[in-house]
Amino acid sequence: MEFKKFLQIESEEAWEKYIPTLSIDSVIFSFHQHSLHVLLLKMKDMDAWGLPGGYVEKTENVDQAAVRILKDRTGTENIYLHQFHTFGDRNRSEDAFSEYDDSIWYKQRFISIGYYALAEYSKVSLVIDEFSSTVEWHSIDNLPSFMMDHRAIFEKALLTLREQVNHHPIGYNLLPEKFTMPELQKLYEGILGKKLNRGNFYRKFLRYDILTKLDESRKGGAHKAPDLYSFDLEKYNNALKEGLKGGW
């Protein structure tokens, strides 16, 4: 079916089913090949990339809707999901559907509730939905053009990670169960947007006393095999309650 026609039919159901004017957009982060990644979709008929989003059913709690949308649009589930900001500028989506009829659902003013999600890269099986032509992870060091205000939503999510890194289990949710200290440091550098001194980073993390050093090391590679660590979840959660001590 032609995409414009599809949107028209879809609209009629949407007005019945969803709360008008309200949308959800999710910024899904993962960590892969030493860099933070974000999940982006390319909608059919559009050039720019967008965050996976959707609408709140009239009978749903907003947090439930965020979980459902993530699953429907990207196939991800059971991942750490946290609301971070609501985007309500009047003209934030003004031009996105300018060529469409005024009656289509997508053309109204939307106030969008932003969630960030933290996923372990290897555990996500991406599923493409009916609205999209592509779904892909993009390194945050090399991002494409975004639709509407989605770049600003992404940036606010990253800033929130930065502010919350001492209070939320961000490392635990982004890394695989076993990881090396250089990987942990790269992750923090990605979140904080700056290089960290290796010695200071190691000392600080060991002082937190939230890691367990495993009796194994990373196999393969030309260098000496690096030690593997995992989070001691009980100690980590206790430390987060008070907030990990110290800025970066």
Next chain:
Amino acid sequence: MEFKKFLQIESEEAWEKYIPTLSIDSVIFSFHQHSLHVLLLKMKDMDAWGLPGGYVEKTENVDQAAVRILKDRTGTENIYLHQFHTFGDRNRSEDAFSEYDDSIWYKQRFISIGYYALAEYSKVSLVIDEFSSTVEWHSIDNLPSFMMDHRAIFEKALLTLREQVNHHPIGYNLLPEKFTMPELQKLYEGILGKKLNRGNFYRKFLRYDILTKLDESRKGGAHKAPDLYSFDLEKYNNALKEGLKGGW
């Protein structure tokens, strides 16, 4: 006019003017007599206390609406205002207007965007609006019953202050221009919800290097007059960009 009738007339205008299903609630903090305070209203016809709130006009940005509502309902303006969380449970306001007709604006499902505000106690002149019988500051150590989920909204705001105290100019906006170290410590104890060691607190704040010690002391009182300090705003803002170092 009888309040029920007033709400009915008010409703007809509201459906025209505002975005349905969306509200704003504000948690306004100040610091007074050694304790954090929050501004509460008692609505006419209701026993419980509520946060000052309102609705977003169809032509307004959400942030503009938050500023306008604060001014309309409490007389406060030019104060630090920061969005912190959106509350979207399906049944959050279910029982609040159960005795009223279904057509009234106030009875619909509302998803509420929460803002916290930081005010200097002495600078706020409270103004009572047409919906309320009382507007008052309440110490957070001694709070009355709240309507709907307003207690949960207040608690989430306080938790947010706690998480953001190293990243946002919270001390600067709550204290008068000149303050003593014991006042600053009491403010931090209120936000963090725990007693702090006096010596550690002083040392930590002096290490931040964001205070200016003034050539004057607090007059009056039986004890030795304590020294007065003020924030060095340039240094404070620079330090907040990176985040103040260290947990509490």
